Amino acid sequence: MTGEWWQENGFCNYLSILPVFHFSNATKVSLLPHPFPPPYSPPMTLQPSHSVFVTGHRGMVGSALVRALEKRGQRQIITASRSEVDLTRQQPVEDFISTKKPDVVIVAAAKVGGIHANSAYPAEFMYENLMIAANLIHAAHRAGVKRLLFLGSSCIYPREAPQPMPEDCLLTSPLEKTNEAYALAKIAGLKLCQHYRSQYGALFHSAMPTNLYGPGDNYHPENSHVIPGLIRRFHEAKASGASDVTIWGTGTPKREFLHVDDLASACLHLLAVENPPDWVNVGSSQEVTIGELAALIQEVVGFRGALRFDTTKPDGTPRKLLDVSLLGSFGWKARTPLRTGLDAAYADFKKAIEAAVVRD
Numbered sequence: 001m002t003g004e005w006w007q008e009n010g011f012c013n014y015l016s017i018l019p020v021f022h023f024s025n026a027t028k029v030s031l032l033p034h035p036f037p038p039p040y041s042p043p044m045t046l047q048p049s050h051s052v053f054v055t056g057h058r059g060m061v062g063s064a065l066v067r068a069l070e071k072r073g074q075r076q077i078i079t080a081s082r083s084e085v086d087l088t089r090q091q092p093v094e095d096f097i098s099t100k101k102p103d104v105v106i107v108a109a110a111k112v113g114g115i116h117a118n119s120a121y122p123a124e125f126m127y128e129n130l131m132i133a134a135n136l137i138h139a140a141h142r143a144g145v146k147r148l149l150f151l152g153s154s155c156i157y158p159r160e161a162p163q164p165m166p167e168d169c170l171l172t173s174p175l176e177k178t179n180e181a182y183a184l185a186k187i188a189g190l191k192l193c194q195h196y197r198s199q200y201g202a203l204f205h206s207a208m209p210t211n212l213y214g215p216g217d218n219y220h221p222e223n224s225h226v227i228p229g230l231i232r233r234f235h236e237a238k239a240s241g242a243s244d245v246t247i248w249g250t251g252t253p254k255r256e257f258l259h260v261d262d263l264a265s266a267c268l269h270l271l272a273v274e275n276p277p278d279w280v281n282v283g284s285s286q287e288v289t290i291g292e293l294a295a296l297i298q299e300v301v302g303f304r305g306a307l308r309f310d311t312t313k314p315d316g317t318p319r320k321l322l323d324v325s326l327l328g329s330f331g332w333k334a335r336t337p338l339r340t341g342l343d344a345a346y347a348d349f350k351k352a353i354e355a356a357v358v359r360d
């Protein structure tokens, strides 16, 4: 998967003379795709002295990354809210990155949502995620950013992928239709990193997380993911004294969940790997059925009514689990048990409700 030829063949040395070649032959060298490829130095690993631009720092993943970087003593963490830099717009992104000159960029900004949002707004999901990826990756390349980590998602893999899903099943058969637009934008981001890396030697690589949950999640009643959606529904059912909560399908499909602080830890771990694969799965290997998950959340919330299943509604894919052996070979594994993580997520939800800052 990883094209290491650029290291083995002294590609970095070649790049260091390339700008001179370009400037002196600017009009003649039309075959070369970019006029100012920066002279990338040999691969670097994340050090506390490096400046790190965390995009999407107000989101669930971005805020977990900021917490993890602060905890490890990162001296310069750069952030920008959407009102400061709209990442779907090329010029503001280029201006920001060329001014701030971060050593490392982490692409945790994205338009994110559950099945409903993905199938209702495919145009926005594809356009915004393509633009965010293209603008950040290209601007980072132009500014000579030393390392970039792009976050994708397990939905990049085919609908009929083998289970657990290994990295190399990418693009082997059709995608799941309901999130095809989002998945294609994420695949484009991953491939863009891979091509800037193989063509220019930029250390741009990707992580593909499974379903995430944790503090700062989005609790929108329709557009959220399964865990925050169920937390909200059970909480509201308990508050209103409802007799039951009905969930879609038979409850038998199996899913994997990862606490967002574990994801942040995996990202920092990957940024410390000298020559990481182009993309690596990040999962917990903790699989539960939707029925078991719902019962667990019901218990965490303390809802005493009945849990019902509407079996006339579709179930979706029977099983979705990432193969995490590649990441495991770099010495990382998830630490947070699902029950512990759900307790913390519900505590965070109640705190957000009390402070009237719940995201939806």
Ligand SMILES: NC(=O)c1ccc[n+]([C@@H]2O[C@H](COP(=O)([O-])OP(=O)(O)OC[C@H]3O[C@@H](n4cnc5c(N)ncnc54)[C@H](OP(=O)(O)O)[C@@H]3O)[C@@H](O)[C@H]2O)c1
Binding pocket: 055, 056, 057, 058, 059, 060, 061, 062, 081, 082, 085, 086, 087, 088, 107, 108, 109, 110, 111, 112, 128, 132, 151, 152, 153, 154, 208, 209, 210, 211, 212, 213, 216, 217, 218, 225
């Ligand atoms: N959540 C999951 O279960 C999950 C699973 C697998 C992979 N991932 C990946 O993890 C990454 C982060 O997801 P998340 O769950 O943290 O999402 P999130 O909570 O919705 O956060 C996304 C962040 O991106 C920012 N953003 C979106 N569009 C922007 C724009 N045009 N300009 C500037 N900022 C923009 C948002 O800013 P505002 O605060 O202004 O809205 C928000 O802070 C995504 O790449 C996603 O694909 C997530």
